[in-house]
Every structure is written in structure tokens, then in C-alpha cells.
Amino acid sequence: MGLFSNKNGGTAVLPAAPDAAPDSLIPAPAPAPVAPRPAPAVKVMAAPPMAQPNPGPTSERTTYLTQLKVRLHQQLVNRLDVQNLRVLPPETVRGEVRVLIRELCQNEKGLINSADQERLMDEVMDETFGLGPLETLLKDGTISDILVNRFDRIYVERKGRIELSEVRFRDNQHLRQIIDRIVGLVGRRIDETSPMVDARLQDGSRVNAIIPPLALDGPAMSIRRFGGKPMQVEDLIRHGAFPAAVMDFLSAAVQARCNVIISGGTGSGKTTLLNCLSRYIPADERVITIEDAAELQLQQPHVVRLETRPANVEGKGEVNQRDLVKNCLRMRPDRVVIGECRGPETLDMLQAMNTGHEGSMTTIHANNARDALSRLEVMIAMAGYDIPMRALRHQISSAIQLIVQARRVTGGRRKVVSVSEITGMEGEAVQMHDLFVFEASGVDGDGHAKGRFIATGIRPKCAEKIENRGIRLPADLFLRRAIDSAQ
Numbered sequence: 001m002g003l004f005s006n007k008n009g010g011t012a013v014l015p016a017a018p019d020a021a022p023d024s025l026i027p028a029p030a031p032a033p034v035a036p037r038p039a040p041a042v043k044v045m046a047a048p049p050m051a052q053p054n055p056g057p058t059s060e061r062t063t064y065l066t067q068l069k070v071r072l073h074q075q076l077v078n079r080l081d082v083q084n085l086r087v088l089p090p091e092t093v094r095g096e097v098r099v100l101i102r103e104l105c106q107n108e109k110g111l112i113n114s115a116d117q118e119r120l121m122d123e124v125m126d127e128t129f130g131l132g133p134l135e136t137l138l139k140d141g142t143i144s145d146i147l148v149n150r151f152d153r154i155y156v157e158r159k160g161r162i163e164l165s166e167v168r169f170r171d172n173q174h175l176r177q178i179i180d181r182i183v184g185l186v187g188r189r190i191d192e193t194s195p196m197v198d199a200r201l202q203d204g205s206r207v208n209a210i211i212p213p214l215a216l217d218g219p220a221m222s223i224r225r226f227g228g229k230p231m232q233v234e235d236l237i238r239h240g241a242f243p244a245a246v247m248d249f250l251s252a253a254v255q256a257r258c259n260v261i262i263s264g265g266t267g268s269g270k271t272t273l274l275n276c277l278s279r280y281i282p283a284d285e286r287v288i289t290i291e292d293a294a295e296l297q298l299q300q301p302h303v304v305r306l307e308t309r310p311a312n313v314e315g316k317g318e319v320n321q322r323d324l325v326k327n328c329l330r331m332r333p334d335r336v337v338i339g340e341c342r343g344p345e346t347l348d349m350l351q352a353m354n355t356g357h358e359g360s361m362t363t364i365h366a367n368n369a370r371d372a373l374s375r376l377e378v379m380i381a382m383a384g385y386d387i388p389m390r391a392l393r394h395q396i397s398s399a400i401q402l403i404v405q406a407r408r409v410t411g412g413r414r415k416v417v418s419v420s421e422i423t424g425m426e427g428e429a430v431q432m433h434d435l436f437v438f439e440a441s442g443v444d445g446d447g448h449a450k451g452r453f454i455a456t457g458i459r460p461k462c463a464e465k466i467e468n469r470g471i472r473l474p475a476d477l478f479l480r481r482a483i484d485s486a487q
Ligand SMILES: Nc1ncnc2c1ncn2[C@@H]1O[C@H](COP(=O)(O)OP(=O)(O)OP(=O)(O)O)[C@@H](O)[C@H]1O
Pocket: 144, 145, 224, 225, 231, 236, 239, 241, 264, 265, 266, 267, 268, 269, 270, 271, 272, 273, 413, 414, 415
């Protein structure tokens, strides 16, 4: 069965399948000239991000290649046979499309060399079946964030450093088409009435898109990569995020069903830590995860994953985290894991932690462990609950045993900068002490924070709970000392 129709010139409509939505194809009109995508796709910025100029002017050749790409793409669309496209396996479709592109390129013989032809083919394939210019970046496993500030200004983060990429969209319309394709894949839409949206790529990466009038300079998009294998505890230890001794303690605490909050700023590594810690939940316990945009990758067999749903265009149908926490308590969970607590669900989560769902975990945006406690209070107060402060603090102090503070330290590396234990109340105040801390001491030659991890010498109250469960802790774990990262 062939893929291509004989009807030349007819406008082919691609099926609404994930990788071939009709409105996501590139239109025929000549585009604004843009720079090509040289390899490597990104260059390291010498200056701070905002000071980086765009790459130089576009050459005539670049303009020719860009226009050729658009022309090829349009010819391809015109010649695709929709019926066959629907029924053929995706690999066959891709293979045949490649053959057709090669054939179309033959007509340009002499004008493009074989390297250009190969690149054009890849780019047209990306436009037709993937996410256009983003595909180059998505294929690069070292990139952790893709930040599209504007169609022609895309930053990427790798190894904690932000770089200006030379990849770019043709214009705002092109960027918008790719955004539409991404949000369409998860059954959402973005338009003037709902100009911001969360979505997810097929590889699990988290996407946020925002368009005018809210975004002033045209559509913008932020992608947090979660493709491939999630980072493991061993990776974090190797990267110096914390020493093995700290993980010995945290893993024992998770097994022993301590309630843990991971606190940190944006992109400080909270979700990664939550993922890693969840590995220590015994396989026979029933875990329910609740997230706004699912990104946790729990390894356990007994997990039910729940995700919120935004309101539709009529403003109906919203299911928020609080609804899900309430529902999940009827699903007989042993533990509840909330991706990030940021609203009215906070009180329900504390209640769950206090009432038979010990070993629950969540993350929270705060700059240090003390702030994390204040944030909890503020979130509950803002949700309109009229609870006396003392009662609220009592609830917090009895629900939470540990606060793990994550931070992106100078130079961009992520570290656990403190592990603190909540021990109860004294008067009006929640009592807390640090068990492990990272003591910073300047920066090294590469601009990375230097420092050492310290065990503060305090034996935690929860050590007894841990040992009562038959989990043995190393004898010297809590002795006051500096701990080597590799230990
Ligand atoms: N210790 C680490 N070393 C290197 N990279 C890390 C480390 N921890 C996390 N990362 C990477 O940093 C990025 C941000 O991590 P993560 O999503 O866990 O942060 P977050 O605090 O949950 O972010 P957000 O505030 O956006 O939810 C991810 O790409 C992750 O793979």
C-alpha cells in the first residue's frame, strides 16, 4: 500500500494523530529568513544571559535553504495520502516520507550539496512528525531545561548553566504552531481566552506555554526535561548533591515512615529528590501520587498516579489537588505523595500525614527549612481556614518529621543544604534542629560553590522510630564531624 496520493496539488489533511495534526503543518508563504542550525546546536554564553547578542545576520544561502525547507514541506503535505497515513505503521510512514523528500530534493540538484540535503531532510521530518526546531534540543540528553523566551531566543540549561541556543523558530506563528501541537497532544488548548497552559511531552517532559496578551513579546515556552532514565541516588551522590551518609539516614527515615517535606527554590532539585527518596518506600505499600503536571517516576509496582485537570473554556470541570487528596483518601493509600504543595490541599495533606498515612512526602517552594514552615502556615491561612495559630502549628509539628532543603548553589549545582528534624512545640513555636548541613566556603576556580557537609552531632528523635522498625543506622552517623561528599 503506497503512502502518496496521485492527486497533485490537492490540499492534504493529516489526521489528528499526535505527530501529524493538520493545523501544525508549516504553511506555504515565504518565511522570514532565519539562521540555520549548525552543529553543535548550542554555544556557551560568555556573558550573563541577557547580555548575549543574537547570532549574526542571515546569509542569502540561509534564506534559500529556509525557503526550500518550507517548499519541500508543502509539497510533501500536498502529496501525502491521508487514508494510508492513518493505517500504515508510523515507521513505514516515516520511511516513505524520507524517500519522497529525497525525490523532491533531486529537483534542486546542483543547488544543494548532500550535507545540506541530509540536514534539510531531518528538518522537514522534524516539522512533519515532531516538534520542529525543538527536536534538535530534545535529542540532546545533556539539556535539562529548554526556555523559549521568544521565537528567536531559546536558552537551554545543561549542567546547571544557562546557554543561548542557536536553534530558533522562523517566526511567532511557527512557534505558536509547535505550541498548539504540544498542547493538542494532551487534549488541551491555548488561545486568547486561556493564554497559559501546562502540558507534557511524550517523553514525560513538563511544558508550560504562555502567549499574548499575557506574554508581551510573543509566545513563550518553558520545558523541563524528564526524558530518559530519572536521576538516581547514586547520580546525586556522584554529583556532590549530598554525601552517602545523608542518604543512609534519609532512606532509613523513608522506610520507617517518617513524613518528609522537601523544600527549595525553583529548579533546586526538589522533584528529583522526591523521586529518589520514594525508591525507599517498601514495594508492598500502596502509594498514591498527586500532581499538577505528572513528572514523578516512582519505581514501585503498587502506585496509582493522579493528575489535576484545569477548567475548560467555559470555566467548568476543574479538579484541583485538594479534590484529589480528598478522593485519594478513599482509595486506601498507605502513603500519599504530592508533587508540590502550593495551596488549599496543604491542610488535607497534614491531616493525612497525621492520620494513618505516615511516610507521606511532598515538596514546597521555600528558601530554608524555617521558611518552609511559614509557607505551610500561609498556604493554610490563604485557603481561608479559620484555625487558631497554635492549633495550626501543633498540627504541622506533629505531622512533619523531616525537612530536606534543596538549593541551587553558586555555579548552578544542586545540593541538599540541610536536613532538619521537627521535634514538637515549645510555647507558640515549632521546634526544629539541623541534623546535617552544607557549610559553604567560597567558590572554586570554575565558579562553583565550595564547602563541606557537617553532621551537627544531634541524634534525631526519629532514630528510635527507625531502629524500632529493625532498620540499623551506622553507629557514627550522627557524630559531630565533617562528612566527605564521597562518604
Ligand atoms: N543534584 C543534581 N545534580 C544535577 N542535576 C540535577 C540535580 N538535581 C536535579 N537536577 C536536574 O535539575 C533540573 C531541576 O530539577 P527538579 O525538577 O528536580 O527541580 P524542582 O526544584 O522540582 O523544580 P521546580 O521548582 O521547577 O519544580 C532537572 O533537570 C534535574 O534533572
